[in-house]
Amino acid sequence: MVRKRLLLLLKPFDVYPSHESIACSAFSSNCNKMLKVLRYLDDRRLVHKNAISFCQNILKKKAVDWKTVFRNDLSQSIRGVDLVISVGGDGTLLRASHFMDDSVPVLGVNSDPTQQEEVEEFCEEFDATRSTGYLCAATTNNFERLLDDILENRSEPSEVSRMAISVNSKLISTFALNDILVAHPCPATVSRFSFRIRKDGASRTSLLNCKSSGLRVSTAAGSTAAMLSAGGFTMPILSKELQYMVREPISPGTSAHSMHGLVKFEETMDITWFGREGNIYIDGSHVVHSIQHGDTIGLSSKAPTLKVYLPSHSL
Helix, strand or coil: CCCEEEEEEECCCCCCCCHHHCCCCCCCCCHHHHHHHHHHHHHHHHHHHHHHHHHHHHHHCCCEEEEEEEHHHCCCCCCCCCEEEEEECHHHHHHHHCCCCCCCCEEEEECCECCHHHHHHCCCCCCCCCECCCCCCECCCCHHHHHHHHHCCCCCCEEECCEEEEECCEECCCCECCEEEEECCCCCCCEEEEEEEEECCEECCCCEEEEECEEEEECCHHHHCHHHHCCCCCCCCCCCCEEEEEECCCCCHHHHHHCEEEECCCEEEEEEECCCEEEEEECCCCEEEEEECCCEEEEECCCCCEEEECCHHHC
């Protein structure tokens, strides 16, 4: 029997400040509060570290070959493995997705889930939310069971839609799993652009000229994130449509109803940028593509899907 090859992709340990990195004066009125926050962050780091050790110990018991990589060390496409296991939260899984095609599935392990009682205990002092892990099917509580189901072919991944992005008809190599934001790099500067939706080359909507804070477009997977916070709606996780929203449009007039809508699977969204400078932010702030006046951007769902073992409650 051929041994399966696994990649264990890890969130790094240095994402939170430590006691050693922050000096706290004994005479500071905020010192006790700061120390409490630092103890909380130290606990988050320890919980994450223990989750990694737990997953590694489980893998040592299985008839698999595996290697470990920290997410910040990824620099080329993931090849030659049968399964990617991301240990962290949605951010780690998103990072993995940028280096994956539709041939390798991914299982997300939420290494530090939010504890509601902790959030309530500290709500008057600081934000004690931990990791949401919307795309993560596993925690340390069920990791071994889910892994066994995968290794013994009792579980199948879902195919989650991603977004293809082109600039001046040239495809960007990174596919968005969550969303993109098209905006001026300075949040206080007006973003100027126009867009229309096409189907089979013909316009389905009129051209809309916008002055706003930018344009956000999400996949179904990303509709529970910034899009929902901005007033959008949650889409079925396996939907192949895109949802768009013009952020804070200036005097939209009779076009106000067109500032938020859907792009069907068979459609494309064509955008022309009219600012001196601009950026396309892909799945957050880490992947950025610069644009300039006159550049055209094409968006569609016709990207390779991502095979993800999703939590049952999201299906």
